[in-house]
Amino acid sequence: MIWDNIIAGLPKIGIALAAVAAFLGILLILFFVLGRIRGKFANPLAGIMFLGPAILLLIIGLVVPTIQTISKSFYNASGQKFIGLANYGWIFTTENNQKVLINTALWIIVAPIFSTGVGLLLALLLDKMKRESIPKSLIFMPMAISFVGASIIWGLVYAYRDPSQEQVGLLSQVVLWLGMEPPNWLLLQPWNNFLLMVIMIWIQTGFAMVVLSAAIKAIPHDVIEAATLDGARGWRLFSRVTVPMVRTTLIVVFTTILIATLKIFDIVRVMTNGNFGTQIVANEMYSQAFVQFDVGRGSALAVILFLGVIPIVSYNIVQLRKERAVR
């Protein structure tokens, strides 16, 4: 049976490889032909060949859809009738959606703070260890796991059974061992939101740790030595020297995780599908657009995400321009 399935699957890989080969083949031919051309058209042609595909795809895939989504957010469910700001009114005034907005706000505050915080703590502690590579790899590992996989993994941790039965969920069992009665974790409002955030933190901490660890290792020795000679130790050394020295990295890690958190929908989708008071904007957007088929509301929710990302990315762009200017 397994072999049948494998043999049935091989043509799929064949299709994929054929597509790649065709793509590269066409490029090679174009390169060969256009590379022969000399004279005043040579440079413009090269420019069009190199830039064209990317710009075309970006316009079709990102620029035009963005404009379309913004305009659709002012239309009704079927996209036929202009209804002004009614979709936004619906987002900000219905009680359900206010809950969604509050949950999303909680997510983008709590998940980045804890991921970055624990990541920084680990980076500092690892710096004092002799064998750091094994713990580093293991804590970093969840980064490679999909949100769906992570949700299944944590589903086992949060599984609930009546306390009189044999437990299957690790968290319930631990609580029972401690002599307390476990609640039905994922129904426990509003705490279930935080239980879902734990999954995000579990994934992102490794990222924060690896990046911050590299930043800490790069702090010049004489800075630390000077501070130590001046009597800075422990907390003072950490708060007055180490943290300011890695400040830029800290901000980048934080904003990176924040934006990822704003857009993430898989965890909520798989764990609760937004029920029991755990809905967030990204998953509500998916539900409205692709389950309810309300194009207007779905688009408006996407625009909310867009508006949420703008200030953070703009900040990063300004920073980047500054750096370029310095160079």
Place this chain on the structure above:
Amino acid sequence: MSVEAHEIIPIPQPPKDDVTIGGTARRTLSSPWASAVVIVITVLWTIPTFGLLVTSLRPSGPATNSGWWTVFTDPELTLQNYAEVLGGGEIVSGGILPYFFNSFAIAIPAAIFPLVIATMCAYALAWIPFKGATVLFFMIFALQIVPLQMALLPLLQLFNLGWSIGPVPIIPDLNLGGTYIPLWVAHTMFALPLAVFLLHNFMAQLPRDLMEAAVVDGASHFMIFRKIVLPLSVPAIASFAIFQFLWVWNDLLVALTFAGGTPDVAPITAYLANIVGSYGAKTHLITAGAFIAIVVPLIVFFALQRFFVRGLLAGSVKG
């Protein structure tokens, strides 16, 4: 893959003489407390995945009715779950393998296409002098501001119905439903801003003399690109290829939107998200399926961790 980047993370290179904080600390205060805390956190971080692995290896009875930690008192393990999930059986008819192959068939081209296109674009921005190159670079970088969600509905419409301005069709209905093409194209589009940004940062630092010498020798841009820039950019390209592969493999949103849930094209993530709902009680099968899904990224991750970390430090990841 779960992170998103917009920015090179500015990390200075460690000093050459290797006298860093780390070095000193290791010599002066190798603290047992630090080690203890790290070990505790490492164990906490690893236990959930370990639980998944153990559950997937237990027979259906114990896996469904007892916690995985009881394996220490009832050490009965089996590969039956994997056989059933892979080969298909009464419960998971058809098995998970069609989706597993779909994931490869989606992720391999969806990693290569954007890389090639972005490499070309980055080269032009860095080395073909033209007016407005800097502005164009920042515009592409700024497109990272657009969340995936903004593009989903219009793109879905484009793939399903084509495009027209009024009655004039610009792009006809290409009838792409049920093929991998929408997924490849969508992933390629979404990957470009970050890919162009990272590769441009790398290429802009290649030695100017080398390029100028090649131009003086009469080499065309196509020649320079193929013979000089591509070979020199392999480290940056490899890092991004790994990210993009992991990102596409782990993606659920694009998959659900453009592939639906059919065994023809849907990847393994979409399948897992479905069965969690419908086979809620079949823990032993879901965990085996989940482990099959995560084993590929884990292999890639552990085998190529060096590249992965280097990519992270050069520019972080995407979303």
